[in-house]
Amino acid sequence: MKINSRVDKVLNYIPKSSKVADIGCDHGYVLIKGVLEAIIIKGVGVEVAKGPYQKAKVNIQEYNMENYIDIRLGNGLEPLEINDCDVCVIGGMGGRLITNILSDNLEKARSFKRLIFQPMNSEWILRKYLVENNWKIIDEDILIDDRLYLYIIAEKGNMVVYDDFFFEIGPVLVNKKDMGRNKYIKEKIFKLEKILKNIKSIELKEKNKIENIKDSIEKWRNYLEY
Ligand SMILES: C[S@@+](CC[C@H](N)C(=O)[O-])C[C@H]1O[C@@H](n2cnc3c(N)ncnc32)[C@H](O)[C@@H]1O
Incomplete structure (x- = not known):
């Protein structure tokens, strides 16, 4: 097995x-x-x-x-x-x-x-x-x-x-102080940054999207511990 x-x-x-x-x-x-x-x-x-x-x-x-x-x-x-x-x-x-x-x-x-x-x-x-x-x-x-x-x-x-x-x-993971939690946060930031890089258009709709993604990355970063 x-x-x-x-x-x-x-x-x-x-x-x-x-x-x-x-x-x-x-x-x-x-x-x-x-x-x-x-x-x-x-x-x-x-x-x-x-x-x-x-x-x-x-x-x-x-x-x-x-x-x-x-x-x-x-x-x-x-x-x-x-x-x-x-x-x-x-x-x-x-x-x-x-x-x-x-x-x-x-x-x-x-x-x-x-x-x-x-x-x-x-x-x-x-x-x-x-x-x-x-x-x-x-x-x-x-x-x-x-x-x-x-x-x-x-x-x-x-x-x-x-x-x-x-x-x-x-809501529980956020309070864990371990490697797994930190890697999880880093992975989320990495994925959001990749989306950001792939947005090429400068249309207003996309500009709003870019701002939302940047805000989101900032939120995730606030919980990164090391
Ligand atoms: C990626 S496998 C994961 C197998 C195992 N649970 C694990 O975690 O390793 C997902 C399995 O769920 C089955 N599955 C997907 N939807 C399902 C459903 N609605 N009801 C029952 N089985 C489902 C798929 O056929 C597949 O065998």
């Missing part, structure tokens, strides 16, 4: 003896390793694509885990029953898609005690949606691997976010 640090990072956030749904489970490694380590007592993997679905089923058979892990073909939370699982993992997708998966089945989404997300982009959309729909972001972290991976952990509860910029930088 190709276990990578991303699998371990997710498992760190799963309380022992949990029933876990992994949406977009691909190979199924999170569930397999979780069962091997007795962190997960029951797993449901959901896959929308037939290829990964078959791959996950074969992997579960190879590990003789059919009694512990069920792989279901379907879209998002659709194939789950309410209260099937107490933890939900959704990783390796964009923030907008993750948000759609939650909002398409809000009642099921609200039945989980904990949600673990690893958005690949547009994380501000996900954070805003969570906070506006009575979830509390209890932790955020950056894994430094072949690239930066962001983890957002949420539970039911209320959270006040005073400034929309905190949806971008992360």
Whole structure:
């Protein structure tokens, strides 16, 4: 089994003896390793694509885990029953898609005690949606691997976010004093500077855009620590 640090990072956030749904489970490694380590007592993997679905089923058979892990073909939370699982993992997708998966089945989404997300982009959309729909972001972290991976952990509860910029930088991540947070900020600044360089037109519309990007870079810089 190709276990990578991303699998371990997710498992760190799963309380022992949990029933876990992994949406977009691909190979199924999170569930397999979780069962091997007795962190997960029951797993449901959901896959929308037939290829990964078959791959996950074969992997579960190879590990003789059919009694512990069920792989279901379907879209998002659709194939789950309410209260099937107490933890939900959704990783390796964009923030907008993750948000759609939650909002398409809000009642099921609200039945989980904990949600673990690893958005690949547009994380501000996900954070805003969570906070506006009575979830509390209890932790955020950056894994430094072949690239930066962001983890957002949420539970039911209320959270006040005073400034929309905190949806971008992360209301919990902003207070972390570590290398990951700083690299995350540097990457955001780098991407904005690249957009700025590529704007060539001097039309008024573009001028406003340039000013907005410059303002944004300045905001990110304010949180850069070293
Ligand atoms: C990039 S892979 C990430 C796999 C794994 N979760 C990880 O983090 O390494 C995204 C997976 O999510 C699946 N997927 C995308 N949209 C989905 C949806 N709406 N419901 C279930 N699975 C979905 C894709 O088929 C793909 O296997």
